Amino acid sequence: MGGKVTCTLGEVKQRADFIVYWGGNPAECHPRHFTKYTIMQKSKFLPRGRKDRTMVLVDIRETKSAKAADIFLQVKPGKDFELITILRAMIKDQHVTDEQIAVTGLSREVLDDLVGRMKGAKFGCMFFGMGLSMTRGKHMNSAALLTLAAEMNAFTKFVAMPMRGHGNVTGADVIMRWQTGFPFGITFNRGYPRYNPGEFSTVDVLVRGDCDAAFIIGADPGATMPQPAIEHLKRIPTIVLDPHVTHTSRLSRVHITTAPQGIAAPGTAYRMDEIPLPLKPPLKSPYPTDEQVVRRINEAIAAKPFWMPEGSQPQMLTAQV
Amino acid sequence: MTKKRFILNASRSSKQGTLINVGKDSEEYLELTNTMTMSAGDMAEIGLAEGQTALVRTEFGEAPFKCQAGKVPEGMIFIPYGPPTCLLMGGDTDGTGMPTSKGWEVDVTPL
Structure with a gap:
């Protein structure tokens, strides 16, 4: 069952x-x-x-x-x-x-x-x-x-x-499930999603040293993950998007300050029962939202020539906008 | 005589949740995440006084914590999640993706 x-x-x-x-x-x-x-x-x-x-x-x-x-x-x-x-x-x-x-x-x-x-x-x-x-x-x-x-x-x-904790962890699971069919522990390294907790989940990938870069949005693994995972984040180029300077910011190569979700950035948060709730920001921020930063990074990457030899491109997912 | 081992549980509290928003560099947050709670009987047994620092050691790492007596079962230690508890955590997730953060067997040595 x-x-x-x-x-x-x-x-x-x-x-x-x-x-x-x-x-x-x-x-x-x-x-x-x-x-x-x-x-x-x-x-x-x-x-x-x-x-x-x-x-x-x-x-x-x-x-x-x-x-x-x-x-x-x-x-x-x-x-x-x-x-x-x-x-x-x-x-x-x-x-x-x-x-x-x-x-x-x-x-x-x-x-x-x-x-x-x-x-x-x-x-x-x-x-x-x-x-x-x-x-x-x-x-x-x-x-x-x-x-x-x-x-x-x-x-x-x-x-x-x-009893889900922290802001919108349910949202991360729900969106990954909707987009890929799996809630977490997903790799796209063959161009399509594959799921295997213990192999592709964040802590395991970091502890084994499988990744050579990390992009972290609105999380502070530098203050929450096991020490071996934190040590690997220190070794590799880590990029952090966060409204505050965190423990992860200090071990990262790049920290981009963004507007806090729900306070100065709009979006959708999922309650622990997976009900989506719209966020209406009451304040304005001088900083860009996480979404704006990610879109600009995507555009910059798209403008670069593809890094693999012609004819060897893996099957790519169509981006959902 | 074999040394008494304790079961350590990293846990959350409302104060810790509030202090995350105040800042993880704030004195209160550092004080809270560097303090462990154990029963008064256990503290007396291993010779720990209220407010004394003790070294907590797991098979993966060690960290010093200030000790306070509290209403917890004998043989157990509770510490709010934070950077010091990360030092005690191993990287193995037992194939689940989730590191074990509760139920560690630890040694406690008064400093």
């Missing part, structure tokens, strides 16, 4: 009476999530707001989000996959031993209660964060949770959604 059974945040706001946050701390990292979409809002179907909704938090420590939760489940570090797999078995009344449950740090009574509540909900939504996707197991953890959400639909309506 694959894919993501999901919905928009509007549907969550209107209908979700059972919310699970797994490996995330929205009280600190998405501070308006509770109030705008998930637990505080009153709606046509949930007229009493918070009283009509149940919130469960699954995490390895008691974060600030635990105060807002009805049920807090403290799972042992690195045992999320085991817990999700146990829940997948328990919803189908398959046998699970006490030893298997004990590995997760929780008890059978707690899990029985959780399964009962999940099945009894009218509309359940599981949000998962980096506590699930960036620990051991990574995409296997996410896939297990998405499968649990899909399988819960045999009993009631259930969906899952990743």
Whole structure:
């Protein structure tokens, strides 16, 4: 089973009476999530707001989000996959031993209660964060949770959604998916898109030293990526487009200051539920937008003679403007 | 006696998110990203005082962090993401494209 059974945040706001946050701390990292979409809002179907909704938090420590939760489940570090797999078995009344449950740090009574509540909900939504996707197991953890959400639909309506962070990371995935069929980890080195995470993904390409130049738009890998990747960015010509001077700017050969998106540059940002939202800049900037800079670079490249011998050009994608 | 090992989790906080916009060179941001939180019991066990610096070492790198006691489970350390945690991160993504940033086994040596 694959894919993501999901919905928009509007549907969550209107209908979700059972919310699970797994490996995330929205009280600190998405501070308006509770109030705008998930637990505080009153709606046509949930007229009493918070009283009509149940919130469960699954995490390895008691974060600030635990105060807002009805049920807090403290799972042992690195045992999320085991817990999700146990829940997948328990919803189908398959046998699970006490030893298997004990590995997760929780008890059978707690899990029985959780399964009962999940099945009894009218509309359940599981949000998962980096506590699930960036620990051991990574995409296997996410896939297990998405499968649990899909399988819960045999009993009631259930969906899952990743808690995306930072400005418009969802937009990058959505646009790459729309343009190439793949969300990330794509190479165009044969003239057509190929996808292979671990091989063509940014960190891996940098750590192996596969690329001999880097062009970075609105990101700061110099302050966020593993040190071996940062070391390679220092070795090669790195070009940065950013409204601010960042750690990456300092290790780059060229920094071009651009107007900040949404403040002085127009565009479209994608919400975590993949809804596109137009950005209307209230201010003007003396700096060009990222789009203007990229277009000028494209024009300058197009004006140069093609670098490969005639007759050896790979099949090129038609540029979408 | 074998040395106690800890599980380190890089994490986010609202203060860190706000300070990114203030500037990653600001004193507060540097202070925050160079501070680790662990349980008071663990600190006493390895002889760390509040505010003391300790060297955190993974199999990939090491970095010094100021220590503070907090409400975290025994055996665990939490540090906000930032340039110092990059020093501890290995480049292997296990074929996923995503480096591991949580659940590292680390040694902690008081300085």
